[in-house]
Amino acid sequence: MDMISNLALGFGVALTIKNLGLCFLGCMIGTLIGVLPGVGPIATIAMLLPITFGLDPVGALIMLAGIYYGAQYGGSTTAILVNIPGEATSIVTVLDGHQMARNGRAGAALGIAAIGSFFAGSVATLVIAALAAPLTRVALLFGPAEYFSLMVMGLIFAVVLARGSVIKAIAMVLAGLMLSTVGQDLETGADRMTFSWPELSDGIDFTTIAMGMFGFAEILRNLESPETRDVLKSKIGSLLPNWEEMKRSVMPILRGTGLGAGLGILPGNGAVLGPFASYTLEKKIAKDPSRFGKGAIEGVAGPESANNAGAQTSFIPLLTLGIPPNAVMALMVGAMTIHGIVPGPQVMEKRPDLFWGMIASMWIGNLMLLIINLPMIGIWVKLLKVPYRMLFPSILMFCCIGIYSVNNNPFDVMITAFFGLVGYAFIKMGFEVAPLLLGFVLGKLMEEYLRRSILMSRGDWSVFVDFVNRPISAFLIAIAVLMLIISFLPAITKKRDTVFVE
Amino acid sequence: MQDGNATSAGEETRGLVKSPQDMFAGLFIIAFGLACLWASSNLSGGRGANLGPGSFPRGLSFLLMGIGGIIVLQALTVIGPRLEAWSIRGPIFVLGSVLIFAATIRGTTLNIPGIGRTDLLPPLGLIVAGPLTLIVASLAADERNWIQTLIFSAAMTAFCILLFKVALRLPIPVAPWAGW
Known part of the structure; x- marks a missing residue:
């Protein structure tokens, strides 16, 4: 079995003392920052990127993956103990998780979230290991036209799945693509839209956009709404769910894992749907749906498993096709590029140690999270009580040092402040910024593939929808168009609203 | 398609602009598209099958202006949220x-x-x-x-x-x- 030997290679890499330590450290600080209210996974990863700069690529990626899971986990803890969802995927956890906490079952909610996530993470690791090789082979069949169409589809998916207006999300994607063209043109070397600023000729650094629009703009928004932090005052209680709760949770965990893993593979942020789908499903098939929203453990177990499974399988489009499906993965691309790795099908062949080492460390990371999270919950609760007026200057400081360290250039810090202002303006205009970041990361590749496709087809623009000669490309475009049309149908629009409002 | 207070604002009558927030957003996107069109005007568009450095940005500029136009139209027809105050x-x-x-x-x-x-x-x-x-x-x-x-x-x-x-x-x- 290829998969077994590959995983063995991976565990060989991941189980060295150094990499285990990095994985542990990543999980620790990922949770530490992720648990802070108002700091989601995107901001957490953006903030912690610089601490991986000094490491070798394998170590850096292992640590980053750890930070990612840690941030996800931390978000769930915040959702259960404080009535604040750190990000879209833990909105559902708040519904029943916080109610459980109010009913004195906070420990059980945290426990089942951890157990469900661990199980889901283990399954998802196997899914990645099993699917990576065949999908990579498929990816090698792709020419420039197919890649371009795939990215169009991914962006359309991201637009359809974003919160708020579809049209506005499209505008954000286009703005992101536009920003990616700033700097020297790869083919001709012409300076594009740099206004003769030498600092801009290398292009805009993705960390400046990410931290400005996510980190800084988020702080500005949080400062406006007076803090209503409802930290749990009562005791957390035993972390182990009782027998009755365990029995109730088994099936939701299994179903949630399946749903989350499946949706996470989709390009274009399918993972965000997992928790919603799982919650809706559990509520629908429950004997007594009225328990939901009042502290039903199924409403924590299912979505939390789906969340973690999706978080992990969303690595698949990145690792096999080199296409990040969401903003967090877009950050991972940036991190890989800093270490000189271009994500895509070639990584598995050229750097099997890195590829399989990272996959193995995903499982180890999940195990570590189970071990560190449960006993250390007391510390996380204390962290939740840090007042925001001390929190946000510290976040700002970390961001400043982080951005400065990317290129050791203060100019980047100024650009980030500018993007912070732009991000704040976007919030005020009702724009969601996640699609912009995705467009920005895909922009350079998209343009390159577009130009190559047109060159190869001798100027024939129908190459992308040529069902006879390029069926894969045409099929991908067809799906994208279909998704877009469906999203504008009034019935779906209404449903979409309720899904994201609920 | 709007978030938050969109539905609650339904009863009151508004003037020409039904959604000030969208109006502002649409105009901003149009302006951004125009600015990019201007900024990339010195770049070659390439010839025939050979797309130049200016093709992609210019194409995007037109798409942006088009989308901005749709958002403006939407702001004139669908009731939506007002502009929020900016804190200083x-x-x-x-x-x-x-x-x-x-x-x-x-x-x-x-x-x-x-x-x-x-x-x-x-x-x-x-x-x-x-x-x-x-x-x-x-x-x-x-x-x-x-x-x-x-x-x-x-x-x-x-x-x-x-x-x-x-x-x-x-x-x-x-x-x-x-x-x-």
């Missing part, structure tokens, strides 16, 4: 503190045409930039406690120096005037 203090102190960090960490040198390079600020390093950033940022919060802020910014700066300079060995200047 938050952006000034938060972004100001970031700019202060950028200006002080390695000093600022301006290249003024005719005069040449002029040192505006000497390199001050993290030991000065850190507390300054933290104190200015703290001014953005509603509550204020000077003693707490001072102690906190000193402690946080020390922590950052230990973490980033001593433990992680990032090449960030801490006290360049003292050679560190």
Whole structure:
């Protein structure tokens, strides 16, 4: 079995003392920052990127993956103990998780979230290991036209799945693509839209956009709404769910894992749907749906498993096709590029140690999270009580040092402040910024593939929808168009609203 | 398709612009598209099958203007949220503190045409930039406690120096005037 030997290679890499330590450290600080209210996974990863700069690529990626899971986990803890969802995927956890906490079952909610996530993470690791090789082979069949169409589809998916207006999300994607063209043109070397600023000729650094629009703009928004932090005052209680709760949770965990893993593979942020789908499903098939929203453990177990499974399988489009499906993965691309790795099908062949080492460390990371999270919950609760007026200057400081360290250039810090202002303006205009970041990361590749496709087809623009000669490309475009049309149908629009409002 | 108060605003009658927020957003996108079209106007569009450096940005500009137009049309027909008020203090102190960090960490040198390079600020390093950033940022919060802020910014700066300079060995200047 290829998969077994590959995983063995991976565990060989991941189980060295150094990499285990990095994985542990990543999980620790990922949770530490992720648990802070108002700091989601995107901001957490953006903030912690610089601490991986000094490491070798394998170590850096292992640590980053750890930070990612840690941030996800931390978000769930915040959702259960404080009535604040750190990000879209833990909105559902708040519904029943916080109610459980109010009913004195906070420990059980945290426990089942951890157990469900661990199980889901283990399954998802196997899914990645099993699917990576065949999908990579498929990816090698792709020419420039197919890649371009795939990215169009991914962006359309991201637009359809974003919160708020579809049209506005499209505008954000286009703005992101536009920003990616700033700097020297790869083919001709012409300076594009740099206004003769030498600092801009290398292009805009993705960390400046990410931290400005996510980190800084988020702080500005949080400062406006007076803090209503409802930290749990009562005791957390035993972390182990009782027998009755365990029995109730088994099936939701299994179903949630399946749903989350499946949706996470989709390009274009399918993972965000997992928790919603799982919650809706559990509520629908429950004997007594009225328990939901009042502290039903199924409403924590299912979505939390789906969340973690999706978080992990969303690595698949990145690792096999080199296409990040969401903003967090877009950050991972940036991190890989800093270490000189271009994500895509070639990584598995050229750097099997890195590829399989990272996959193995995903499982180890999940195990570590189970071990560190449960006993250390007391510390996380204390962290939740840090007042925001001390929190946000510290976040700002970390961001400043982080951005400065990317290129050791203060100019980047100024650009980030500018993007912070732009991000704040976007919030005020009702724009969601996640699609912009995705467009920005895909922009350079998209343009390159577009130009190559047109060159190869001798100027024939129908190459992308040529069902006879390029069926894969045409099929991908067809799906994208279909998704877009469906999203504008009034019935779906209404449903979409309720899904994201609920 | 709108969020939040969109539905609750349904009963009241509005003038020509049904959704001020969307109106503003649409006009902004159109303006952005126009600005990019202007900024990329000096770039070659290539010929035939050979797309030039200007093709992609220009194509995007037109798409942006088109989408912006749709958003404007939507703002004229569908009732949506009003424009939210902008706060002044938050952006000034938060972004100001970031700019202060950028200006002080390695000093600022301006290249003024005719005069040449002029040192505006000497390199001050993290030991000065850190507390300054933290104190200015703290001014953005509603509550204020000077003693707490001072102690906190000193402690946080020390922590950052230990973490980033001593433990992680990032090449960030801490006290360049003292050679560190």
